[in-house]
Amino acid sequence: MQVIDWELAVSTGTRLVRPGPQVSREEARQAVTELRTLSREAEGHVRDFTKIHTETPPQPATIVDRPGWIRANVEGFRVVLEPLTERMGNSDNPPPAIVTAVGSRITGVEVGAVLAFLASRVLGQYELFLPPDPTGQEAAGRLTLVAPNIVHAEREMNVHPRDFRLWVCLHEETHRVQFTGVPWLREYVRSQMTEFLLASDLDLPTILERLRTAADTVADVVRGGDGSLIDAIQSPAQKEILDRLTAVMTLVEGHGDYVMDAVGPSVVPSVADIRAKFASRRESTSKLDKTVRRLLGIELKMKQYAEGSAFVRHVVGKVEMDGFNKVWTSPETLPTIAEIADPDAWIARVIGQPALES
Template sequence: MPAVIDWDLAVATGVRLVRPGPQVSRDEAKNAVTELRRLSREAEGHVKEFTGIDSAPPEEATIVDRPGWIRANVDGFKVVLEPLTDKVGSSMPGIVSAVGSRITGVEVGAVLAFLASRVLGQYELFLPPDPDGNAPTGRLTLVAPNIVHAERELAVDPRDFRLWVCLHEETHRVQFTGVPWLREYLQSQMTEFLTISDLDLSTLLHRMRDVTDAVADAFKGGDSNIIEAIQTPEQKTILDRVTAVMTLVEGHGDYVMDAVGPSVVPSVADIRAKFHHRRAGGSRIDQIIRRLLGIELKMKQYAEGSTFVKAVVNEAGMAGFNRVWTSPNTLPTRQEISDPHLWMHRVLNSNALPPHNTQNGQNGQNGTTPPTNNDPNNPE
């Protein structure tokens, strides 16, 4: 079956286009890698103690350079996009698929090259099966050149900054290894999102016009992005669920890194202030690309999710907040992320916490059926 995306070309394009990392000596590089591995294990203990989530035993982070991050993410894309590539590949003429796969390969490679110089780390949730056919639970990856570049640019304490980054990424590892159904839930939602696409020629042409409009709007300073431009109404419902859970896990990561920070990262206040300013910066072209790729939406997720977690923990305690991990039905909706009292009223049944705007409240989490209990990149 012809490939829908030429993954080898995507890797080659990304590696060719990605900017080189900062200049470091051999000893500096070796010391950075050693310290990041050590701090990733140290961070896991702080996160488990603070959150009360019983996760898998800690493992050292995988440390990569920018090309290594590109290769790892192509492996993840293959896993996530397999349902769609199987569907499209089986219905597309060979010559169209052959040409299209090279075009999309170059496009994917260019996007990865842009992101590879910005991502500090991530918990790789979707990995190829091992030689026995088993799906790995995930892998914590840190991009050493980007961390070194950021700490130099911000003029912050390297050890403190590295531990601060590890706290965020380790929170994701704790989330997904301590809440067994969460990974399966996300993958099922993403598979449904991809496979309900209507792929006839008329629809594809209409989507291309929507993408063109989104690009034009982004250059005018609007909020349009490519993901929203190509989705169907049915996909929007699913994307709302995925957005809500990703806002939760990203916000939880930001909340934990800053809550744990003062006791183990002495300069956390300085780091947070400088990093927040850096996130909002960049050239106009950089900002446009980030908006088109939905990265600006991700930045909002950090803030909105962190505000949700902080509000619930302040009023219901960490044990009350951890009810969020009970099942898909206890995950917050996008509306509840914006108004935490709605979630507390629905899930915690607390009459002491009346929901705001109850006429707009919902009784459940989008009507989803909980999956069986048998076991999504930190751009700045």
Template sequence: MQVIDWDLAVSTGVRLVRPGPQVSREEARHAVSELRRLSREAEGHVQEFARIDGAAEPEAATIVDRPGWIRANVDGFRVVLEPLTERMNARRSQIPAIVGAVGSRVTGVEVGAVLAFLATRVLGQYELFLPPDPSGRAPTGRLTLVAPNIVNTERELGVNPRDFRLWVCLHEETHRVQFTGVSWLREYVRSQMTEFLLASDLDLGTLLDRMRAASDAVADAIKGGEGNLIDAIQTPEQKEILDRLTAVMTLVEGHGDYVMDAVGPAVVPSVAEIRSRFQHRREGGSRFDKTLRRLLGIDLKMKQYAEGAAFVRKVVAEAGIDGFNRVWGSPATLPTHAEIREPERWISRVLHAPELPAANGHI
């Protein structure tokens, strides 16, 4: 039994996604070639500054268009949702076949529509969850850049294309270094996501309650409220897990923003102009765009960048980059949500306390 009709999600997303900016064949070839080259250049800059040892050997980024990003993310979602799919299959007899079949198709269309919206906005990402490679030779993660979105954004901002492309690569390369250099981090995020999914209430009555809550969230977001689907469909247990997940993702996103701006002045001459214009763009958009961002929790992600970067800046100012890197020692040294907002609490707990035992592996 499928939770989501993945083929339908892909076909819906690819059908609905808007085409990218108009570029000549030569411009497209140049953009792809330069992004691959700059992704390799960014690795050296990030490694030298971030001082996280043990990262995997770098590979040039995978460059995709908008439909390619949709397909890649569906592959990742299938891996992430596998534990929930297995549980649903174990409980197949409790769910009428027609409900399962119709539900998976409805959800497939919904996921496809969301991915079509996001596929026009995402510049790049480090894909944590890839389908397993039977040979065991493929990397467990992949740095992916969405070329048409990068070209479209640099045009909208009116910034130097080479500088902007390297700036984006610095952020995404930081994530590759984080998740391959900190040996336990990927598995920690995966286990928290699995725990979140398996904390779902799957009985029909509860699912109907969640659907009503989701409808209320949509109505609230349209009216300009703070409602979002993430909050609406959670159980109390899931809220606790999500707090931990949000804290670690706020850390890694903020660290990515901090590194891209800290490295920037030496290798991206126009970094101050890029940051200023990009920040203004993050905060803009039509009313429809803002409603969707709020509903999907994207505004929460924007807040993560700011709060996480402020945490990193404060700790680095207090203890230097090596002191900050104590954060990667083990899950016990990760900041909580409250500590991200008040870095002094993390500094007191971790930096001014006896050294906590590290997780297996090293940083």
């Protein structure tokens, strides 16, 4: 059973996405070459600073344009949603074929439109979930950098191109180091996502009620409210799972931000100028853009950067990097949502000592 028409999602997204900045063939080639080189340089800086090491050999970053980012994310979505698709296909009471066919096309268009919006904004990401390789082996994660968006951002902010590219690579390489250096982390995130999806209420009345709630949420956000579609469509059973997912993603995003800013001053000469202009750029978006970002949960992601970074900074300040790295010991040593806001509680529980006074 196909819940989403993936081919339609790709064609819709690539048709709607805005073109990237105007660059010559030589400028494009130089940007791609430099990003690949800087991603390797950044990985060394990140490993040395975080003290997270792995036996996984370093791989060059994959450099894509906006349509390439859309295609890559559709591949990832298919992998993530596979458990839910299988469950619906094996249901004793599957929806009528016409409902599935029409619904999958509508959803395909919607997913494509969302990806088109995001494809002009994302600078890079570490893709955790990929389809199996040609031999059937489960693929490892992949670091992807969106060259047109990086070039557009550095031009818009008028920052030093090489410095900005290395700064971006420091954040994204931190995610690669996290998920390759902490063997259980990738599977933990996958299991939580699968559990979240399979906790969905799939009966028709519930789906209709969720759609009504989602419509109310859209109206509220347009009026200036703080809701998101993620909150609107989740079931009560999914709330607890989402809290665990939110906690771990806040940790990894905040860790990325912390490492980027901690390493930056020693290897990115203009890091202070870049950080100030980047923060200003985030705040200067249009009202429509802010509304869409809030609906899609992007504002929540920005909040995760700040809260996660504050957690890491506080813990490292109290127990140094070796103490903080106990967070990667097992799922049980990950911080809870409450501990993200109260790092001393995590220190007391995991390190086993009261937090020292500053």
